[in-house]
Amino acid sequence: DAKTTQPNSMESNEEEPVHLPCNHSTISGTDYIHWYRQLPSQGPEYVIHGLTSNVNNRMASLAIAEDRKSSTLILHRATLRDAAVYYCILDNYGQNFVFGPGTRLSVLP
Amino acid sequence: DAGVIQSPRHEVTEMGQEVTLRCKPISGHDYLFWYRQTMMRGLELLIYFNNNVPIDDSGMPEDRFSAKMPNASFSTLKIQPSEPRDSAVYFCASSSRGTQINEKLFFGSGTQLSVL
Numbered sequence: 001d002a003k004t005t006q007p008n009s010m011e012s013n014e015e016e017p018v019h020l021p022c023n024h025s026t027i028s029g030t031d032y033i034h035w036y037r038q039l040p041s042q043g044p045e046y047v048i049h050g051l052t053s054n055v056n057n058r059m060a061s062l063a064i065a066e067d068r069k070s071s072t073l074i075l076h077r078a079t080l081r082d083a084a085v086y087y088c089i090l091d092n093y094g095q096n097f098v099f100g101p102g103t104r105l106s107v108l109p
Numbered sequence: 110d111a112g113v114i115q116s117p118r119h120e121v122t123e124m125g126q127e128v129t130l131r132c133k134p135i136s137g138h139d140y141l142f143w144y145r146q147t148m149m150r151g152l153e154l155l156i157y158f159n160n161n162v163p164i165d166d167s168g169m170p171e172d173r174f175s176a177k178m179p180n181a182s183f184s185t186l187k188i189q190p191s192e193p194r195d196s197a198v199y200f201c202a203s204s205s206r207g208t209q210i211n212e213k214l215f216f217g218s219g220t221q222l223s224v225l
Binding site: 034036042043044045046049087096097098099100101102 | 113142165200202213215216217218219
């Protein structure tokens with residue numbers, strides 16, 4: 001499985017933007033980049049995914065590097081409810097969906 | 110839709126007992142995943158099914174673990190006999206990946222298992 005690397009933890013202030021990085025230097029041409037997050041005491045939930053172009057939805061934006069070897073999840077205005085573990089996952093249809101350690105985001109009031 | 114439903118939410122049992130965890134996926138989803146989460150090992154994929162057929166069980170820790178999916182609306186994960194090191198949160202997830210490439214996974218609330 002192609003691997004991703006993320007910082008173990010990050011901190012942000014409430015109502016400020018947060019940029020969560022992910023490196024995936026061994027990504028293949030057909031790997032999608034997925035982001036999930038896990039709030040305390042809950043199961044993971046989908047945030048966003050993309051292939052080559054930047055993507056936006058109501059939760060976040062995903063910026064993908066031109067060579068696709070890295071990506072950044074952007075939360076435009078962090079709230080206390082965004083404190084969670086954020087997982088970056090490479091997904092190729094038909095293969096296992098494997099989670100790494102993720103980044104623990106703390107949001108300070 | 111009620112989402113992915115797991116039962117029980119909490120299970121406390123004694124070492125050596127049989128434990129059965131249950132999952133009802135979202136109607137119409139053709140993929141079902143079982144994960145285990147611990148502080149030490151994070152989220153581990155145990156097994157996944159496509160159209161009720163196990164596709165990859167390489168993550169199942171040992172023969173004490175078994176999973177079945179008798180129909181599209183029900184799956185079980187059984188541990189027999191249970192051991193204290195099996196204590197973890199077990200998540201079930203489902204997806205319609207068979208119909209839409211790279212469709213997202215929907216997770217249940219998990220079963221917190223404690224083996225004493």
